[in-house]
């Protein structure tokens with residue numbers, strides 16, 4: 220089967236690329252390993268998308284996503300003006316609808332197992348596995364949005380060297396049947412100076428977020444509660460590494476937890492399959508302790524229960540590809556301009572550490588720009604990589620990995636393809 224473009228990975232960045240490509244008439248196949256679209260957003264329960272305070276570019280996907288999400292009540296605008304506060308379950312349906320309406324060909328439960336490049340006609344040949352069946356597909360253009368650079372790996376292409384620094388991972392979850400009214404009243408009373416808490420009454424539910432971390436350089440209102448729980452043996456100290464909760468649109472009695480953080484030994488690395496597997500089990504144990512902690516120590520949680528545990532470990536950084544340009548922290552600091560910007564951003568350099576006092580949230584007071592060349596393979600002009608695997612150094616990846624940037628990367632890659640090449644008008648198979 221021949222396509223003009225194949226996108227591998229229907230997650231945050233890949234869905235944007237596949238939707239925009241199909242919407243603009245490119246005969247596109249999207250290949251997704253799991254049975255659901257959305258990747259980190261849906262399977263990983265990563266909500267909300269972090270807000271940018273600068274004017275971004277390549278926002279066609281995000282603007283369309285808002286319209287589709289509103290059809291399903293899968294979004295609200297938070298009290299700080301963030302329009303990207305999504306419901307992770309409903310987005311599964313929203314993404315299906317978007318790709319259906321753009322007439323994108325989607326294959327679920329499928330993944331590439333072999334890839335080669337034909338120099339004479341400059342096409343990629345890929346063997347896919349769908350459960351026990353194999354399929355052969357061919358395309359002139361490929362976008363790797365698998366979050367691990369699977370196509371780059373199959374083509375034996377180079378990755379960036381591993382950094383000495385590392386980002387910790389997390390396993391997210393949702394608690395349900397919380398009395399949010401009681402919790403929000405208690406929280407506003409407890410966190411009097413509202414250092415990290417927001418509570419406001421939205422049109423149909425309460426909007427709420429709060430946090431606590433083990434970083435002693437900041438003042439946390441919830442600190443006495445966490446210290447007591449550790450002293451009582453209800454929590455391990457490492458369970459308190461990072462605790463962050465967010466309300467969820469159309470789930471008025473639930474809260475999404477951006478935790479627990481997975482704590483690894485210094486010599487452990489998540490690219491080791493056994494370390495990765497142990498990390499998942501560690502995360503689920505921590506979730507159970509945090510759940511019992513909430514029931515015992517926080518008002519309003521008495522009758523709550525665990526309704527969702529993320530299906531995938533929340534990995535912030537692992538493989539980064541080698542592209543035509545490697546974006547760096549210096550590019551962020553200087554705000555360097557490029558001829559072909561893929562996105563504009565002002566998100567901080569956000570590093571989650573394995574030990575206390577090593578977290579970093581370095582705010583950037585100006586807009587910085589990522590060139591599209593950081594999304595194109597060093598070796599092949601017609602091979603792109605988008606999402607958290609972009610060609611960047613460790614610290615700039617820590618600023619560019621958020622969902623808004625991933626959406627723009629997908630769109631920028633497709634628009635670059637559209638600018639450079641003409642496609643046959645003979646469409647969908």
Ligand SMILES: Cc1cc2nc3c(=O)[nH]c(=O)nc-3n(C[C@H](O)[C@H](O)[C@H](O)COP(=O)(O)OP(=O)(O)OC[C@H]3O[C@@H](n4cnc5c(N)ncnc54)[C@H](O)[C@@H]3O)c2cc1C
Nearest residue numbers: 228230231232252258259268269365366533534606607622
């Ligand atoms: C714990 C955590 C909390 C975060 N919090 C926030 C936040 O609050 N706000 C924010 O904006 N950002 C946040 N981020 C960052 C952001 O969510 C991610 O960096 C971003 O979503 C990654 O997008 P992606 O497209 O690269 O990967 P993903 O969204 O993970 O998509 C990858 C897709 O590829 C598929 N896939 C994988 N391998 C294959 C294969 N071999 N073949 C086919 N398909 C494959 C996967 O199933 C998945 O669908 C957080 C990240 C983490 C880990």
